[in-house]
């Protein structure tokens with residue numbers, strides 16, 4: 001397949017411009033300009049379709065999806081701890097404090113070594129591409145230099161990235177070998193990160209942005225939370241943190257401030273338009289309204305919630321309240337960098353929230369929350385357009401004006417044939433097979449902003 005921008009892509013594509021509504025674009029021609037932006041989607045019924053296809057073919061700027069391949073939008077993963085990639089799948093049987101003290105903090109502290117950071121981060125970006133993620137929101141380690149390096153690697157490799165240096169300054173809550181030296185230094189480092197990353201934007205067509213990143217309230221002093229909130233206002237910058245994730249965090253914040261996470265974060269100026277709050281398991285209807293009103297987004301991380309979330313996030317209710325929402329793998333609270341796994345778990349968890357889970361309790365008393373299930377198509381929207389809306393970026397579907405981010409899925413891959421042998425072959429059946437059954441081998445090429453960024457057939 002040809003590399004480069006400005007041209008057209010011919011094939012069959014699935015996307016969800018509207019929450020829960022799949023669109024099937026059969027034999028569509030997607031025209032992309034030199035900036036990697038979709039200018040038009042032409043269909044066979046259009047009067048000039050044949051002429052357009054012939055024109056691009058003649059010019060040598062037509063990329064045709066091979067037989068058996070279909071296209072999906074690039075995924076938007078809005079919660080990834082880049083510095084936890086080496087411990088993915090480890091220690092998940094431990095309680096949070098042991099997971100942090102024995103594995104996570106010792107690992108994250110190693111990112112003081114820039115060579116180590118470069119090696120891990122370059123691999124992670126490639127691994128996420130290989131699983132279809134073209135836009136990623138990263139939490140780096142507490143180190144400024146390594147986090148700047150992560151942003152540079154994303155810029156160089158063509159991944160659209162939002163990158164934050166994790167702030168954790170409270171000496172009572174963090175180990176002496178791994179924390180910010182002071183609130184003032186944490187704020188100063190974050191401000192430097194903002195300048196460094198914004199300095200990379202002029203030469204980055206897919207986009208790169210800094211993110212103000214307090215780890216979560218229990219890791220941070222009041223002073224640093226206030227300093228970061230002030231920075232967010234001054235630079236009109238993205239904010240991300242964990243919010244209302246698990247019982248311990250929830251209770252700790254309540255005991256410290258006499259109010260829940262969202263209101264405490266709001267007091268510090270950290271709830272803003274397109275702020276990204278990971279988890280949100282404990283969000284009440286009133287807090288959902290607050291998020292909707294302020295434009296705050298929830299990063300739903302269904303893979304990690306069974307381990308550290310103590311609950312299932314109320315995705316369906318929050319969506320019905322109009323809250324912006326996308327999906328996060330949450331490496332390494334989530335065990336896999338594969339957002340397909342998050343899609344599947346989001347559906348499964350929502351069904352368990354609806355029914356309750358203890359079969360020894362009579363059904364009517366099982367504690368389920370009625371009307372909580374989401375469909376796999378709704379979960380697919382979360383992984384694509386929902387993530388784009390959460391971030392306020394033109395990504396996540398194949399409409400004109402959107403960045404051209406594409407995963408090419410080979411449905412006939414040996415050992416992972418998704419064709420169903422012609423049985424139940426309606427578009428919704430094809431998409432369900434891809435979402436539930438595909439593995440990274442089915443993803444053959446990935447494009448971000450019109451650039452080929454991963455090619456497994458090269």
Ligand SMILES: [Zn+2]
Pocket residue numbers: 079081242278330333
């Ligand atoms: Zn997290």
